[in-house]
Amino acid sequence: MARVVVLGSGFAGQTAALNLRKSLDKKHEVIVVTPQKKFGYIPSYIWVGVGKMKIEDTQFELAPVYKKTKIGYVNGLAQSIHPDDNYVMVNLNAGGEEKVEYDFLINATGPKLNFAATEGLDPDVHHNTVSVCTPTHADHAGKEYLKMVERMENGETIRFLVGTGHGMATCQGAGFEYIHNIAFDLEERGLLDRAEITWLSNEQAVGDFGVGGMVIGKGGYTVSGKVFAEASFMERGMKWITGAHVKKVEKGKVTYITIESSEEKIEEFDMAMLIPAFAGVPLTYIAKDGSDITGELCAPNGMLKVDADYSSAGRGFDNWKKADWPATYQTPTYKNLYAAGISFAPPHPISKPASSPDGTPIVATPPRTGMAAAIIGHAVANSISDIVNGVETEPVHTASMGDFGAACIASMGKSMTKGGAAVIGMYPVVPDYEKYEYGRDMDSTFGDQGLAGHWLKIVLHYLFLYKMKGKFGWSIIPD
């Protein structure tokens, strides 16, 4: 009898747990360790952040799902992993500690929102900005946004600042959605002329999204996605600042430097939403002799190293290849330890790195969207299932980001008749310049914008909440 433990209940963890339970006989245990009591459909938090959706509509309780699907549930925060002895120490939410032993462990803990990397950025500590990264943050952001709306209705002009709060942040897509939803909502309310909306991002150009941007075919032309991303900002009179590293946030202003200049610049705001840098969650790895081996197993940002070529980072952007990226997500030292979703350490960025003249790195770091996280979680679950079932002795299911594509639906306004979203498809996620002139298959890489995108976004909201509950037919729905 095997025991497979999954740390985390997000897209990667929940997908892995459901697929493990589906593939493994009842005699084998599948256990999820998570401090969460609810699954949160993160892509819809941006709608909560503009008061267009209640936070309850983006969540469901985990306990009943695990009970129904016969998945074990330890509700607590993993503190340390002891890979030589195959157990995890968990601080239980109800109090006390639990030692959770495993035969296989999947670290699907997701990101630590590293607000502390930017002085003054933490909404819970400094209250200078809002965030849409967690349910409580998004709920608060929605309330703050409506206060701004009230001020505009009373005649004030309000300055909104949205983007990234650190030179090495990721998740620009969420910021892009939030800024567009603000603009759309204000336009609908007839208040757009009382708003000054600015995008502030570490991307070298709008539309980079941490994937190096993209080239698409449009009307017989081959064109950079940058043009369309900028066009979407221009459509609503928004301005943009790119290549920026935010050094400090204070009440009503951010201080930043750029790729062009290390001279500090100030941007003032009335309401700001800036995505923080991500790091690995604060988990320590302890060897048999009690020594802390976290530094050996993890990258400096705390994310777990897997089967990637980490020496490739030093070879420079022009020598990066698809083969640098992991495929099985197995850690090299411990064969029964895997990382899925945001928890694995990428070998290097996808986007071309840059820095400020003073050497501060400014590079949009690689995103791991819900789709990518789920695809990886699924592959890892399948590999482990094969090993447990005696079909394989090594992980054979692969999900390199250089071998799968992604569809991203970036909301630009929530309305079934007037809303919209950017629909972006790319194959592969990590560009392969050896195979494709522009890094990606032009037949499967596209970008478009319109109402149908919003319909697609709404369908995905309900479809994925259904799937993640493990309801009838869930496995037919693609990751």
Next chain:
Amino acid sequence: MKVKYVPYSQLADAWMKPGPFAKFTQTCVFWQLLKFSYYNLKIIKILAKGH
């Protein structure tokens, strides 16, 4: 060493803005229904390539 195409021009002025017809098509229900089908087919193709 092959030089990679980096899809960012340094021409900051190369912008584009939708005109009235482009804006109309963005919310034209009939056109968007066709687009909805098109997006789903394209996404299925991307998913199939990854498996």
